[in-house]
Amino acid sequence: MMKVYIVEDDPIILESMKQNLMRWGLEVHTVIDFENVKKEFLDIEPHFVILDVTLPKFDGFYWCRQIRDISNVPIIFISSRDSQMDQIMGMNMGADYYIEKPVDMDILMARVNALLRRVYSYKDLEQPTVMEQEGLFLHIDTNVVSYENNKIDLTKNEFLILYTLMQNQTKIVSRDEIMRVLWEDESFVDDNTLTVNIVRLRKKLTEIGIHDRIQTKKGQGYILK
Structure with a gap:
């Protein structure tokens, strides 16, 4: 329970x-x-x-x-x-x-x-335990992102944002799509909340040496380069 x-x-x-x-x-x-x-x-x-x-x-x-x-x-x-x-x-x-x-x-x-x-x-779904893109590793079981010899813990929201972007490598993911993943019903979502989570995730990636990988496509969404 x-x-x-x-x-x-x-x-x-x-x-x-x-x-x-x-x-x-x-x-x-x-x-x-x-x-x-x-x-x-x-x-x-x-x-x-x-x-x-x-x-x-x-x-x-x-x-x-x-x-x-x-x-x-x-x-x-x-x-x-x-x-x-x-x-x-x-x-x-x-x-x-x-x-x-x-x-x-x-x-x-x-x-x-x-x-x-x-x-x-x-996490119960069939999926790999680690996702990788250009040296960036997302560890599914521990909510940890690592790059070279550095790693940092992610919150649930940060993890799901990065997970969604890595699932759609090289594709633009709209803000609405990310909000659906995060909260399942975007009618309850404050748009500013997503922005705060994106900023927080970018800051954590920068701390482990990953710069400018999450790019904003104005009027379209985000893409992981």
């Missing part, structure tokens, strides 16, 4: 999310000690996390960084903060989604189901 860990200090929102997630057959764990979120995360070993931004003691951004230091599990931010800067900050820290309060439970469940299908199903 898939396990979710919810870190939310509003008891009404927490209970609503808990009941909806349980109806979908998920094992739900909720925060007990807001000062020991990382320890609870390690004890529970959830398949994904729902994390409020505004919390007692330390905010959700802090706990997202703590979790990202030890795990690549999907993270969904929920928040009453609706500024674009907060959303970009959350995505830059490795969150997969950012949902504004009041939380629409239908949208939340659509996000959750898309994440579970994407993260825990695509």
Whole structure:
């Protein structure tokens, strides 16, 4: 059974999310000690996390960084903060989604189901464990990209973007196509979110010596050279 860990200090929102997630057959764990979120995360070993931004003691951004230091599990931010800067900050820290309060439970469940299908199903398909293009290696089982003697971990979104581009080597992949791969239903997607993920992926590739391989084709999409 898939396990979710919810870190939310509003008891009404927490209970609503808990009941909806349980109806979908998920094992739900909720925060007990807001000062020991990382320890609870390690004890529970959830398949994904729902994390409020505004919390007692330390905010959700802090706990997202703590979790990202030890795990690549999907993270969904929920928040009453609706500024674009907060959303970009959350995505830059490795969150997969950012949902504004009041939380629409239908949208939340659509996000959750898309994440579970994407993260825990695509690896079950028959496919090679390593993809290669011009010395760039993508390791399917570990979400690691390597080049020469350098390697770096990718988040789920970064991995799927690069995976999609490598599947379509030398072909232009549209933004809509990438968004369908990432979120399966682009009607819920903020176009800026994809841009943030592309920028983050390019930065990581640069860190291991891969420069300008993901090229933007204006009005068309992206291509991996």
